[in-house]
Amino acid sequence: MTSLPTAGPRKLGLVIDLDTCVGCHACAVACKEWNDGGAFGPLPDADPYGAEPMGVWFNRVHGYEVQGSGIGDSRLGKAEPRAARSNPESPIPNPANAMSVHFPRSCLHCETPACVTVCPTGASYKRAEDGIVLVDEDKCIGCQLCAWACPYGARELSAKRGVMQKCTLCVDRIYNETLDEADRQPACVMACPTRARHFGDLGDSDSAVSRLVAERGGYALMPELGYAPVNRYLPPRPRRDGTTAAKATVTESIDTAQMSPLLRWVDRVLSR
Amino acid sequence: MRPSFSILFFTVMSGAGYGLWMIVGVALAMFWPETSSGEFLTLLRWPGFHIYGLAAGFLLVSSGLLSSLWHLGRPARAWRAFSQWRSSWLSREGVTAIFTFAPALGIAVVVAHDAWIMRTIGDEPVVGGTLWFTATTLAILGTLLAIGSVLTVFCTGNIYACLKPVRAWHNRYVVAGYLLLGIYSGGLLAWALCTLPHGHMRGTRWLLAGVVAAALAGALLKHFYWRFIDRERESTTGVATGLGHLGTVRSFEQPHTEENYLTHEMGFRIARKHSRKLRRIVVVAGFLLPAALALLAVFVPGSWRVGAWIALVTGMTGLFVERWLFFAEARHTVMLYYGAR
Numbered sequence: 226m227t228s229l230p231t232a233g234p235r236k237l238g239l240v241i242d243l244d245t246c247v248g249c250h251a252c253a254v255a256c257k258e259w260n261d262g263g264a265f266g267p268l269p270d271a272d273p274y275g276a277e278p279m280g281v282w283f284n285r286v287h288g289y290e291v292q293g294s295g296i297g298d299s300r301l302g303k304a305e306p307r308a309a310r311s312n313p314e315s316p317i318p319n320p321a322n323a324m325s326v327h328f329p330r331s332c333l334h335c336e337t338p339a340c341v342t343v344c345p346t347g348a349s350y351k352r353a354e355d356g357i358v359l360v361d362e363d364k365c366i367g368c369q370l371c372a373w374a375c376p377y378g379a380r381e382l383s384a385k386r387g388v389m390q391k392c393t394l395c396v397d398r399i400y401n402e403t404l405d406e407a408d409r410q411p412a413c414v415m416a417c418p419t420r421a422r423h424f425g426d427l428g429d430s431d432s433a434v435s436r437l438v439a440e441r442g443g444y445a446l447m448p449e450l451g452y453a454p455v456n457r458y459l460p461p462r463p464r465r466d467g468t469t470a471a472k473a474t475v476t477e478s479i480d481t482a483q484m485s486p487l488l489r490w491v492d493r494v495l496s497r
Numbered sequence: 498m499r500p501s502f503s504i505l506f507f508t509v510m511s512g513a514g515y516g517l518w519m520i521v522g523v524a525l526a527m528f529w530p531e532t533s534s535g536e537f538l539t540l541l542r543w544p545g546f547h548i549y550g551l552a553a554g555f556l557l558v559s560s561g562l563l564s565s566l567w568h569l570g571r572p573a574r575a576w577r578a579f580s581q582w583r584s585s586w587l588s589r590e591g592v593t594a595i596f597t598f599a600p601a602l603g604i605a606v607v608v609a610h611d612a613w614i615m616r617t618i619g620d621e622p623v624v625g626g627t628l629w630f631t632a633t634t635l636a637i638l639g640t641l642l643a644i645g646s647v648l649t650v651f652c653t654g655n656i657y658a659c660l661k662p663v664r665a666w667h668n669r670y671v672v673a674g675y676l677l678l679g680i681y682s683g684g685l686l687a688w689a690l691c692t693l694p695h696g697h698m699r700g701t702r703w704l705l706a707g708v709v710a711a712a713l714a715g716a717l718l719k720h721f722y723w724r725f726i727d728r729e730r731e732s733t734t735g736v737a738t739g740l741g742h743l744g745t746v747r748s749f750e751q752p753h754t755e756e757n758y759l760t761h762e763m764g765f766r767i768a769r770k771h772s773r774k775l776r777r778i779v780v781v782a783g784f785l786l787p788a789a790l791a792l793l794a795v796f797v798p799g800s801w802r803v804g805a806w807i808a809l810v811t812g813m814t815g816l817f818v819e820r821w822l823f824f825a826e827a828r829h830t831v832m833l834y835y836g837a838r
Contacts, residue, residue, distance in 0.1 A: 227581045243740075253752070277755055285752035287834055289734065293744015325749070328738055330834055339661065345578035345588035364577055367570020370587055372762065373498070376662035378831035381758040387570030444739050447830070450661055458739060 227344040229337065230353035236428035237355045237394055238334050238455035239411070240437055244462045246286075246421040248327030253284040255416030256331075256392075264397035265362065269385040281381040283392040284413055287328040291461075324464055329422070331413070332379035332392035333446060333454030334358050340371035340380060348389075356428070356455060357396055362388045376450055399424070427455050498663065499765040500824035503567035508653060509682070509820050511561025511594075512675065513813070514554045515646035516683020517690075518601065520704070521550035522646065525604070525639030546697060549690040551604055554683075562594060586659055590652035597645030600638045607634065650679040664729060665827035670722040677718060681711035682816055685787060688794075689809045692802045705791045708808075712788035716780050719819065723776060726826060737833035748836030763829035764837070775822055783815015 260283060261268045270280030338358050341349045348364035349371055351357070360371075360380075365388040372380040372389060380391045395411035398404060408415065414422040425434030434457075437443065443457035481489050525547060566572040579595070581588040607629045614628060654675030657666040684707050690696050691704070734748060735741025756764075787808035794801040828837065 228584045248750075250752075279755060279757060279761075281758070282753075285757075287738075287748060287752050288750030289738060289740065290747045290749045291740055291744045292747065322744070324743075326738075326740060326746075328740075328834075330752070339659075342584040343587065343656075343659065345581050345585045345591065346574070347577070347581050364574070365571065366574045366577060368568065368578070368587065369570075369762070370585075370656065372758070373660050373663065373829070376830035378759045378763075378834060382570055382762075384758075389570075446739055447737060450830075460740070461743070 227341050227347050227349055229341060229351055232336060233353050233356065234428050235355045235426050236334075236336070236455045237357055237399070237425070238427045238434075238457070239331070239394070239414070240423040240425070240427075240434045240443055240457045240459060241329055242419075242421040242423070242441075242459040243326050243328060244421075244459060245419045246327040246329060246417075247419055248286055248288055248325075249418060250286050251416045251418055252329055252413035252422060253282055253286055255412040256284045256395075257282055259395060259398065259412035260393065263393075263395070265359075265390065265393050267386075268390065269383070271384045279384060281383050281390045283379075283390070284329055284331045285378070287330060289326045289328055290323060291326055292323045324461065326461055329413075330378065331456075332358060332394075333377055333452075333456040334392075334394060336453035336455060338452060339374040343370045343374045345370070355426075357394045358391070359393055359396065360389050360391055362386070362390070365389050376447060376452070377454070394424075427457065498824045498827045498829060499762050500821045501568055503564045505817065505820050505824070507561040507565035507568075508675070509561075509813070509816050510557045510564070512650060512653070512679040513682035513686055513816075514557030514561060515597070515650050516679040516681065517550050517557070517686045518554040518597065518646040518683070519643045519680055520683050520687045521547055521554065522600075522639040522641070522643030524550075524700075526636045526643065527639075545695055546687075546691055547604075548608060549693060549696055550687060551601060553686060553690060555601060555605075557686075558594070558597075586652050586655040590649060590656060593645060593649040593652055597642065597649055600641035600645060604635075604638045604642070607638075646679075647676065650676050662830035663827050665726045665823075668722075668725060670718060670725060674715075674718055674722060677711060677715055678816060678819070681708070681715050682813060684708045684711055685805075685809045685812045688791070689805045692805045702795065705795050708791040709788045712784040712791070712812075716784035719776075719779060719784075729828075732830070732833060734833050734836055737830065748834075751835065759831055760835060764832055764835065765825060767825065769826060772822060772826055775818055779815050779819045779822065781815075782811040783819055784812075786815075787812040 257268055260266050268281050268283075270278050272278050273280070334356055335358070336356065338349075338351060341351050341358060344350075345368065346364050346366055348361045348366070350359060350361065352359065367382060367387045367389065369382055369389065372378075372382065380389050382388070383390050395413075398411060399409050401409060410424050411422075414424045423434050423437060425432045427435055427438070429435060430439075437459070438457045441459040443459050445454045445457060448454070479492065481492055484492065566575055569575060578588055578591045582592050611628045651672060654672035657663070657675075658668070658671040661667050684704060687704055688701075688708060691701055733741060733746065735744075735746040738746055740746045790800070790804035790808040794804045
């Protein structure tokens with residue numbers, strides 16, 4: 226049924242720390258590896274070693290440059306800052322107030338996912354018991370309307386299999402009793418070398434992930450669209466205010482009057 | 498959004514087919530008050546306007562629906578799409594599309610049956626067998642045909658209008674546009690069918706007036722639609738990532754070196770460069786020229802036959818360009834993550 230179920234108390238999801246993510250793509254690779262052989266696989270690529278390889282990945286890690294005066298402010302989450310001081314069109318960031326943010330993007334397991342309600346076949350569904358959004362690949366006709374309905378790009382069509390595939394929150398790991406209890410986590414969370422990914426119940430305000438979100442000001446992506454994402458992103462911690470960086474680039478002035486005649490001569494020669 | 502040919506063909510052709518069925522349905526239903534079985538027998542002979550319309554509509558609707566299957570990753574499972582009509586506009590479209598075939602086939606069966614009886618009677622003025630035609634069956638079947646056609650096109654429009662991530666589709670012009678352009682192209686077709694041998698239909702003046710009105714309304718609607726999408730409120734990568742409060746957010750590294758499904762399907766950019774010229778083609782070829790030809794046909798009856806076919810060709814060409822732009826000009830929110838602006 227593609228009508229949404231009555232929401233249960235459990236909302237399993239991910240919390241992704243943009244401060245510690247280093248953009249190594251380990252989550253994306255671990256995800257691809259597990260799910261290629263997991264219950265929702267395979268994830269075959271078209272032309273994998275050819276000129277134009279193409280295939281489904283549940284996880285995509287973007288790299289962004291953030292350029293602006295707001296970074297040094299240490300007042301995250303406050304009002305919009307002034308426009309960046311440097312020319313935003315310039316390809317070279319001003320190192321004094323720029324930073325890079327690595328941004329893993331995957332299904333947010335929304336509370337009101339339009340990808341589910343637009344599905345004509347009932348292949349897309351949201352689980353009442355834990356809120357995970359899944360695709361029944363035996364029912365999917367590959368009409369791709371769900372991909373159009375998702376503003377977060379969580380769904381991709383498998384050109385090889387003709388069906389839509391998406392993040393399953395490793396539903397075949399997290400309840401898998403053949404794994405050690407410590408391993409019952411999504412593959413991306415297990416693989417992250419900087420522990421930038423956390424998995425848990427965001428419906429429970431006492432859970433570790435909910436506390437993390439409360440403590441760090443975790444936010445949802447584009448809540449204004451009304452899909453009510455469950456996953457949360459933790460914003461980058463404030464950087465130093467950039468004054469040290471600015472000092473390093475200031476041109477030093479030399480008082481030549483204080484130098485010996487030899488050094489004055491050397492300075493004159495080198496200054497030519 | 499990438500305009501895939503199967504969807505363009507489907508929406509334009511089945512739109513025209515359903516538009517034609519709306520007109521045929523209404524024309525059939527309008528016989529109702531003046532019951533005269535003799536008149537039915539002359540009007541519903543093969544060939545005749547209503548039969549042409551029924552057949553042409555059937556061809557267009559079926560080929561459009563078949564073409565839409567090409568778009569699917571698993572066409573053999575298409576029957577599953579009838580199940581989720583409670584929540585999905587695509588499913589509702591499937592259900593109404595199939596439902597609409599019922600009155601169309603009903604009319605065809607009745608016509609075939611009566612044609613067979615007539616043949617067995619020969620030219621005798623007395624009707625030997627029982628004809629299935631009555632004013633009431635006509636009115637009911639015609640009305641159902643028209644209602645089913647309107648509902649199907651309404652659902653098609655809503656498939657697009659319900660998609661919030663595509664602002665060019667998620668607005669009130671879209672459903673109105675699909676309905677209006679469906680009726681308009683159906684009108685152009687009806688006019689062309691009227692010029693065929695025995696294709697005469699009563700009230701052709703009304704048909705021409707309708708074509709002119711629909712063409713002008715279509716041109717106006719598209720004008721306002723384009724003005725609306727041109728005023729597109731700028732959203733940014735900063736808004737999409739939630740990092741905007743830190744400064745200007747710019748994508749400097751893509752997650753993948755090659756195209757993926759998302760960038761291929763939703764990162765289509767070719768159209769926007771030529772959109773002004775293409776829009777002018779839509780307005781002139783798609784709306785103004787057919788409207789002028791229809792007006793000419795009212796005042797210069799000699800131009801009626803040639804005008805119909807020229808109007809059909811230019812009008813349909815214009816509508817194909819219109820539908821291509823409808824997809825190609827639309828931007829998807831997900832491209833903000835890829836640095837689109």
